[in-house]
Amino acid sequence: MRLMLSNTRLTTDYADDLVLFRSRPAQAGALLLLLGWLLLPHVLGEYWVTIFVYAGIASIGAIGLNLLTGFAGQVSMGHAVFYGIGAYSAAVFADRFGLPFPLWLIAASVTGGLVGGVVGPFALRLRGNYLVIVSLGLLVIGQHVFENWTGVTGGLTGTPVRANVAIGALDVSSLSVGGLRLSRNQGYLYFVWGMVAVLALAAHNIARSRPGRALQAIRDRDLAAEVIGVSQVHYKVGAFVLSSGYAACAGALYASYARYVSPLDFSLFLSIQFIAMIVVGGIGRIHGSILGAVFLTLLPRVIESVSGTLPFVSADGTGRGLTVQSLNQAMFGVLIISFLLFEPLGLAELWRRATRYFKSWPFSY
Amino acid sequence: MSMCATRRSHPRVLMFTTSIVAGLLLGACGGSTGDTAARTPGVSGDTIYIGALTPLSDAVAVIGKPILAGATAYFDRLNAEQGGVGGKYKVKVLAEDITYANPSSGAQKYQKLKDQVAMIGLVVGTDQVNGLLPLLAEDSMIAVPTTFDAEWIRNEHLLPWGSPYQLQAINGVGYALTDGGYTGQTVCTMSLATGYGKATEEGVEYLATSMGFSIPVKATFKQDDQDFVAPVTQLKNAGCGVVMLASLPSVTGKVLGTAAQLGFAPRWIGTSPSWHHALATSPITDYLVQHYWTSFDGPAMGDTSVAGVRAMRAAQATYSPDQQPDYYYYAGYLASFAVHAMLEKAVAAGDFTRAGLRAASQALERTTSDGLASEYTYGAVASRNPPREGTVFRVNPQATIGLEVEKAGVSVPAAQSYTFGKR
Secondary structure (H helix, E strand, O other): OOOOEOOOOOOOOHHHHHOOEOOHHHHHHHHHHHHHHHHHHHHOOHHHHHHHHHHHHHHHHHHHHHHHHHHOOOOOOOHHHHHHHHHHHHHHHHHHOOOOOOHHHHHHHHHHHHHHHHHOOHHHHOOHHHHHHHHHHHHHHHHHHHHHOHHHHOHHHOEEOOOOOEEOOEEHHHOEEOOEEOOHHHHHHHHHHHHHHHHHHHHHHHHHOHHHHHHHHHHHOHHHHHHOOOOHHHHHHHHHHHHHHHHHHHHHHHHHHHOEEOHHHHOHHHHHHHHHHHHHHOOOOHHHHHHHHHHHHHHHHHHHHHHHHOOOEEOOOOOOOEEHHHHHHHHHHHHHHHHHHHOOOHHHHHHHHHHHHHHOOOOOO | OOOOOOOOOOHHHHHHHHHHHHHHHHHHHHOOOOOOOOOOOOEEOOEEEEEEEEOOOOOOHHHHHHHHHHHHHHHHHHHHHHOOEOOOEEEEEEEEEOOOOOHHHHHHHHHHHOOOOOEEEEEOOHHHHHHHHHHHHHHOOOEEEOOOOHHHHHOOOEOOOOOOHHHHHHHHHHHHHOOOOOOOOOEEEEEEOOHHHHHHHHHHHHHHHHHOOOOOOEEEEOOOOOOOHHHHHHHHHOOOOEEEEEOOHHHHHHHHHHHHHOOOOOEEEEOHHHOOHHHHHOOOHHHHHHHEEEEEOOOOOOOOOOHHHHHHHHHHHHHOOOOOOOHHHHHHHHHHHHHHHHHHHHHHHOOOOHHHHHHHHHHOOEEOHHHOOOOEEOOOHHHOEOOOOEEEEEEOOOOHHHEEEEEEEEOOHHHHHOOOOOO
């Protein structure tokens, strides 16, 4: 693999632009992330490991939505459906067809992508609010199918999923490194966040190469993009395929990890959560999707764990004051409003400002 | 597309990174996940901790909180009056708040509890239980579902209790069509779009096959629906004379209120979770008195001739005085009989390990619950047999929890022949 590191701080040719971690602090940050990835499963208890696994899965889904909404400018409320298609596809490909890993994961992602490709052409005729309404319709249709295609989805009772992440003797559920046996949750934490890294890198490269520039041109002014030779058919449909593929991949990982899925898992609220993740994290920023997903997945759990110390919260819902659930809901709303009002570019922009401040320190003014 | 930069390879950085990774992986050998076999999770000195996964702060908290209060009161009474399980081991309930409409929330909170508890004493939500099953199998943990899907009966990791939804539906509708005065009426269902709703529907479907009638409408709705005109109109247009309802307290009033407004007055028969005592004093009380029955196994909560009812009400007054008389309190209290009986077996065997508790769940013979429910036969998983009979209740605003007995000891033939197992 060609290395993505450089210690140059000056851009002298196009190849410099392609380097992912250019400055020493950026390289140190990457190393810290790697260390975090290695250490977290051993530092955190099983509960928080579980939460981070779900945060990783949500990150992949959020990256997919960010490619569609942040880069191509197509707002969709149907992301939960593609996530669900991925989950049920994993059950079908791994459980019924007996496909091994990684074939079931690829097949599930491709299935989601193909369905996304069918939906994509609607975006050629519809923009903005109209597209949002159509995607809502898609969500309702998807829910109906999940609830009633009993032979595949198990209907309202849902279906167990046996989709193991294992190649030969190497099984993520029972990893053993140097005599140390990792729990299933720890193995999944490594695997899921490894997937996040790979898929984020792929998305980042798509975003900064020709397809990414084409998507951004369509987002900014689709007619002008068409005039300069960017095919709307090609790129809008492509964006739907890609975004749905990411969502389906996330859904397949969710199904593999949770081992049981039901239509309740893929509700409108999940779609709203994905939108909130990219709004809070940063629209049009790949790492913003991850920041947003981690932030919004952890927030309710953190609020819950400190709720005992908050005088206006009743931890078990039996006393007076807000319940944890209502505080979480309120925080969810307040955060979205606050980010849209005060920092529309999200956590990613806050991070960029912070790093820029230190980059030029002590002349940060 | 270029995935990476094309130049400036840095072997030193690569070597450094590799050495860090290798060092960590090797260094982690002394990590935290090694030997746990010798310990008995959830048993500390003379205290046994049991877990509870129940909604405490969402819309279904109206069920989740009293269920927890019932279980807690049961064990508080046991600890105070009998010294605990086997006269020695105090039982403490550790509760975690879950979100009913998010099945993965139970699995997440399970991870928080699993190393602190000997067993999961209650789990609210059919979909939540489904989500837990693989984790229970992995950890050899026993859990008590506070939901009544018939599928639980044959699962070795679950300790079920109470009359399954399928049997509640069979006995309720079966009674209406025979002795209840609705012979020949069209039977329909209206169910929450969850596993719980599906389980209830299955009961009516089985009865339909057994008695030879068809079900023209199986309407469904969602927990957060606000408008029920469409499904109720569907039922009305089909001429449904008996409707089996699988709902939740937060929704039942809206469904029946819509029916009353539309002038639709079939014989409604609700499952146990569909009822809430507040409905008995609501604006639709008259409609409910005339058209609503509830079907589950057990006596009237106001029947103090039953020893179990007297003990339960005494426990409520002493250990949870803030708790209103409530079906869900009763359910949490009743579920604890099974937990208690199983723990007594474990104490007798002197084995609190997960394997020991699992053996205790199989060694359990039957529970009688001091008359709070019909006898439940346990033993090996394959021979478990829940109460086949049930009670049909009618609404009376003056009665405790708003329900009085319409017909006790209902047991239609289909309830006797219903078989339990995987779908």
